[in-house]
Amino acid sequence: MQQLQQLQQIFQEMDRALIAYSGGIDSTLVAKIAYDTLGDKALAVTAVSPSLLPEDLEDARIQAAEIGIAHEEVTTQEMANPNYTANPVNRCYFCKSELHDTLKPLAISRGYPYVVDGVNGDDLHDYRPGIQAAKERGARSPLAEVGLTKVQVRQLAKFLDLPWWDKPAQPCLSSRFPYGEEITVEKLQRVGRAERYLRKLGLKNLRVRSEGDSARIELPPEQIKEFVLITDLPGLVAAFQEFGFIYVNLDLEGYRSGKLNQVLTPEVLAKAPAGV
Secondary structure, eight states: OHHHHHHHHHHHHHSSEEEEOOSSHHHHHHHHHHHHHHGGGEEEEEEEOTTSOHHHHHHHHHHHHHHTOEEEEEEOOGGGOHHHHTOOTTHHHHHHHHHHHHHHHHHHHHTOOOEEOOOOTGGGGSOOHHHHHHHHTTOBOHHHHTTOOHHHHHHHHHHTTOTTTTOOOOOOGGGGSOTTSOOOHHHHHHHHHHHHHHHTTTOOSOEEEEETTEEEEEOOGGGHHHHHHHSOHHHHHHHHHHHTOSEEEEOTTOOOTTGGGGGOOHHHHHTOOTTO
């Protein structure tokens, strides 16, 4: 596979690399190839903050252990930045700024000349202000450099026998809020508890979008009918209200990645705060 060989060559030329490792399939694939190529000269580092579900952190630990790569955790403080918690359209810029301002000094102090992330080729064609923050701090994105798409990332992960090749995408919990609504630790925990409740029902690819006192459940369109028929809806509503929501809604369009970005018209983006 040509792109795998290209990725291996990239890491061979790096000689040592620190991986910004979230536990998602993109950064997990990067960690796998980095470890297979560099062995103990590769280090995976996971940023821990209120926007990361505890179970996602545990998944990252388990996956790193199975790959064999050295794994460490650092705490990031994006919630202390009002530019982040105000949730502007370029919120991710401030998140990735905090991440790489934490990882870069760590990499330098440990003798790693490169910080590497899991950005893929498709990400470059979406609105991802965090990519600029990473580039400004010298991070590299091998998957994007060789042009791997999201589908190809999963194909390559399956080819390499990664058990998590079909793991659903799980962006940070801050992505559950409409732009302009302030993000707090309490709101993040509320969303996290709601999504955890749904996963215990056997659902995997889902989102709980939070807006004010309302929760909006997004499921794959083909699962909506069965969900309504077999779920204890009064029990679900009672649980969500216990978490802190007042209203519980079901999105009839269904889950669609990046749905909150549909409000980002050119006019809105033109008014984005400084930092993009």
